[in-house]
Amino acid sequence: MSGASLKVLVVGGGIGGLCLAQGLKRAGIDVAVYERDRTRDDRLEGYRIHIDPDGAKALHSCLPEKVWAEFTAGTVDLGSFRFLTEGLRELMELEPDAHRVPDGGPTSRSHAIDRVTLRDILLTGLDDVLHFGKKFERYERTSDGVVAHFADGSTATGDVLIGADGVGSPVRGQYLPQAERVDTDAFGIGLKLPLTDEVRAWLRPPLSTGRCMIMAPTPYFLSVSVFDRSAERPGSSGDDAYVGTAFVVRRGACPANIHALDGAELIRLVGRMISGWHPDLRRLVAESDPGSALLVPYKTSVPLKPWQSTNITLLGDAVHSMSPVGGMGGNTALRDADELRGQLVRLDGGAVSTEQAIGAYETAMLDYGFAAVRKALRYQDQGLRSGTIATSLSRASFRAMNGMMRRRARARS
Incomplete structure (x- = not known):
């Protein structure tokens, strides 16, 4: 497929969809984002978000240099991470990963940024590809692509459709009705x-x-x-x-x-x-x-078995939503965006077919995405019963655990 003909439709303007749009636009690929919000200011709420090294690497790969600089300027140091009792007795302190990772560069450490600030940064330079007030209703596949239908009666035609539309994803509801989310x-x-x-x-x-x-x-x-x-x-x-x-x-x-x-x-x-x-x-x-x-x-999402890849796919919470404990949901969505961007660039250059490009993305995404789902659920369960565990552990035990985590961080770097 030539670069002149590839058109990517992204349903949903959350951080995953916007990161993907930034990466595709930077690569010269025709992309359009359809967001149900009426204006860019409709989501003026949120809390601080922790961007881990995977998320930072994805943002660095997808964002233009100027926008990446805006991101790093908008972050603050995470500081240390402490485990405390309800009486504020310290059990363990983990140093910020800027001190644990040898190179200390911005793509190899974690960042903290306000969610509203992050979304505003990700919207930078996308005015020509963003379409607000577009509530997605359904899609239809045609012989030469896909047509998205919106509640206002309008349609959009493209070669690939990406559902980046969150936990209640209508794209997922039509494409993968077998996908489940459970309490x-x-x-x-x-x-x-x-x-x-x-x-x-x-x-x-x-x-x-x-x-x-x-x-x-x-x-x-x-x-x-x-x-x-x-x-x-x-x-x-x-x-x-x-x-x-x-x-x-x-x-x-x-x-x-x-x-x-x-x-x-x-x-x-x-x-x-x-x-x-x-x-x-x-x-x-x-x-x-x-x-x-x-x-x-x-x-949490229930793990999915692989399906036959087409020109429709999903990213982020639309496919692998997870417990917020551990802060992995947004970072996994950013990783999806970067992984999918890379595959669509290969498709745009004619190196692979649509099914091969989407299939390669889905194979990787299902692996790391649902690994994060399981890990978040495990963290949640450990947190809900960790008090009893914590009170039975000695300070020496926590120091030993801290040392082990530092050694693992050095090994990963």
Whole structure:
């Protein structure tokens, strides 16, 4: 297939779809993104996202140099990662991977960036390929390609259709109706506490820097992450400096009406569950913004068997959604985007057929994608029972574990 004829349709303008569009446009491939949001400002909410080395490498491969520079300028250091008891006794500290990976370059370490900032960066330079207000309804395959149909009655024709349309993917619903998502045994409650001068006065280390995992002998745990760009942005808003918390709890420990609770009620619910924890943790939750409270039923995709490849495929949450524990979902979507970009470039150059290009992508994606699904579920389960494990482990045991993880990081590099 010649470069002049390849046209790629991407349904969904999340980080995976936008990263793919950036990579294809950079490679000179005709790409169009169809997003159901009415404008680019419809998604002005979110929390800090952890971009791991896989995600960073994918972004570096797909983004133009100027946009990659905007990404690195928009990130902050992750800081150390600490495991703490509910009384804030330190069990283990993991150093930032910038210190663990020998070359220390931006593609070999992790980054923290606000989700809204990341999406805004990924939209850079895509005005000519983005189509907002396009709610996908169905596709039809033709003898020479594929036609996408939208709710407003419009259509788009291309050679390849990519479903990057998230957990409720209509593309997946039509293409792979056998694909399942099932409930896990957990809810997540996300909260934000703006880092005002008043908060900075009482919030002390280790909660005021880096990331902390709070483990207790309970059916729930709490992760705490600091995002602070205020030093770089005088007069910055709450989106530039806040503490994000994620309370992960077994469903059986929650009231039956949890879905009906508003933000203030969710905060009070968490407060009751951690009533015996350190006062700083209780205050961190109690003073969080009720408007930021987000209840998320954690679900996971069921592993899929390989299927016959065509000119339709999926990426990100549309095919392998996972528990948010471990922060692998967005990074796996970025990895998908880079893997698929590489295969579509081969197709564009005539090196392979459509089925070969898509098939090679799907073979790799199903392997690493569902490995991440399993790992996220394992992390979630370990977190929900880690309090009992943590209280039985000695500090020496945690130091030994820390040493083992550092050796593995050096070996991977």
